[in-house]
Amino acid sequence: MGGDSDWRSSARERQAQADRSRLIRLRTLALIAGSVLASTLIVSGCGEKNAFVPPPPPKIEVALPLKQTVTRYLEATGNTAAVNSTTLVARVQGFIQDIKYKDGDAVKAGTVLFVIEQKPYQLALEQAEAGQSSAAADTKKTEADYKRQVDLAAKNISSQSTLDQATAAKDAAVAKQKQSQVDIEQAQLNLGYTEVKAPFDGIVTSRDVSLGQLVGAGSPTTLATIVQLNPIYVNFAVSETDVQSIRAGIKERGLTSEDLKKIPIEVGLQSEKGYPHRGTLDYAAPSLTAATGTLMVRGILPNADRALLPGYFVRVRVPRAPEPDRLLVPDRVVGSDQSGRYVLVANKDDVLEQRKVELGQQVGELRVIEKGINADDRVVISGLMTVVPGEKIDPVLKTVASPAAEATP
Numbered sequence: 001m002g003g004d005s006d007w008r009s010s011a012r013e014r015q016a017q018a019d020r021s022r023l024i025r026l027r028t029l030a031l032i033a034g035s036v037l038a039s040t041l042i043v044s045g046c047g048e049k050n051a052f053v054p055p056p057p058p059k060i061e062v063a064l065p066l067k068q069t070v071t072r073y074l075e076a077t078g079n080t081a082a083v084n085s086t087t088l089v090a091r092v093q094g095f096i097q098d099i100k101y102k103d104g105d106a107v108k109a110g111t112v113l114f115v116i117e118q119k120p121y122q123l124a125l126e127q128a129e130a131g132q133s134s135a136a137a138d139t140k141k142t143e144a145d146y147k148r149q150v151d152l153a154a155k156n157i158s159s160q161s162t163l164d165q166a167t168a169a170k171d172a173a174v175a176k177q178k179q180s181q182v183d184i185e186q187a188q189l190n191l192g193y194t195e196v197k198a199p200f201d202g203i204v205t206s207r208d209v210s211l212g213q214l215v216g217a218g219s220p221t222t223l224a225t226i227v228q229l230n231p232i233y234v235n236f237a238v239s240e241t242d243v244q245s246i247r248a249g250i251k252e253r254g255l256t257s258e259d260l261k262k263i264p265i266e267v268g269l270q271s272e273k274g275y276p277h278r279g280t281l282d283y284a285a286p287s288l289t290a291a292t293g294t295l296m297v298r299g300i301l302p303n304a305d306r307a308l309l310p311g312y313f314v315r316v317r318v319p320r321a322p323e324p325d326r327l328l329v330p331d332r333v334v335g336s337d338q339s340g341r342y343v344l345v346a347n348k349d350d351v352l353e354q355r356k357v358e359l360g361q362q363v364g365e366l367r368v369i370e371k372g373i374n375a376d377d378r379v380v381i382s383g384l385m386t387v388v389p390g391e392k393i394d395p396v397l398k399t400v401a402s403p404a405a406e407a408t409p
Helices: 002-049 119-154 160-193 240-253
Strands: 059-063 066-082 085-090 094-099 112-116 195-197 202-204 221-227 232-239 264-269 277-284 294-301 313-330 335-337 340-346 352-356 358-363 366-371 378-380 394-398
Touching: 066 358, 085 112, 112 221, 119 160, 160 195, 232 240, 232 313, 240 294, 264 294
Parallel strands: 059 394
Antiparallel strands: 059 378, 066 232, 066 313, 085 221, 094 112, 112 195, 202 221, 232 294, 264 277, 264 313, 277 294, 313 366, 335 340, 340 352, 340 378, 358 366
16 A cells, blocks of 8 residues: 555656646746737837938039130140251361360360361461462562563564563463462361361260371261250141141231241150240241141250250140130049040039030149030039939039149249
8 A cells, every 4th residue: 555655646746747847838938929029019119210211412512613714735745856966077187186175065166176186287388378479479570571571572672472471471470379379278277177166055975086096087087076955946746637726826816927936835844843944936847747647846945954955755835825714623523434524513403413524625733624514513523432423412612723823934
């Protein structure tokens, strides 16, 4: 009986434990369901109170195009060239006696640069002078004989043959005297050639000969080269279209060919900012080059500081007639795509539009707009990388600053 009682007690305990476990699971499920319901209600309540609000339009700077008078320029590239560049040669034969300059010296016109051995030519001059004295004496004697024969012939004392001989002797003596004068001038010229002088102001290159070297034997010997640097030429080409435009402008303004030489020209090196070197037009070819369809033009510039050297590659511009009321915007705001160049403009509703434009010349950091915008258009000048056409903005109106005038040297 005792064993049976213990078994019933153990069964009741197991049943009670199972009931407790079932109750715990039910309570847990009820708690989870309540939490989910509460979360749903909370989320639902938040959605009703916090509806989505789009962000405000971005503040973007815009500006009206700058309107001002702009001088249109004819722009080209060219090369500098020396006004004069001459090879110095020995015009007489002899040994180099003296070199009176250092390689690279700046010299004035008439400066003696080389001296060729002078003694032989000095002696030749003295010989010619002696020959002139002898010829003068012969001329004097023959003239006296001629006059005597003329008197004797008039008195029928001398024959006509003797008079003819006296006349011929006189004429030969006069001719010999003239020849002696030519010999003197030639000897003086050769003596002068022994001093090789600078034909103009310039820079003399390194010498091609040495002291004691024989020069001028058989053919002229190159001694050195002298190059004039002040002033200096700038050669450049003008297209056929520009030539026609310029000719029309010249006709309209009533300019003459002499007036063309007063037109200023501005030049800048590739390493320089702007066009600091200024001169005037000097020459224009009478016809176009058929192969290139261009007209060769030349300017001349003062170059006292030798900033320009022959052979430099330079930028050239020639000012044309000023044009009033041109529209300019900062060059950096001009974009490009496959269809060409454009700017972004805010319309009356502050919505951005993409405007196709035709560009003119650059003026400082500004760019002339030939077509595409009006004077009252608000052009976007900031945030260009963050905005797109069709976007609404909050425009902030700014002013485009006038370009600074380029300094004149």
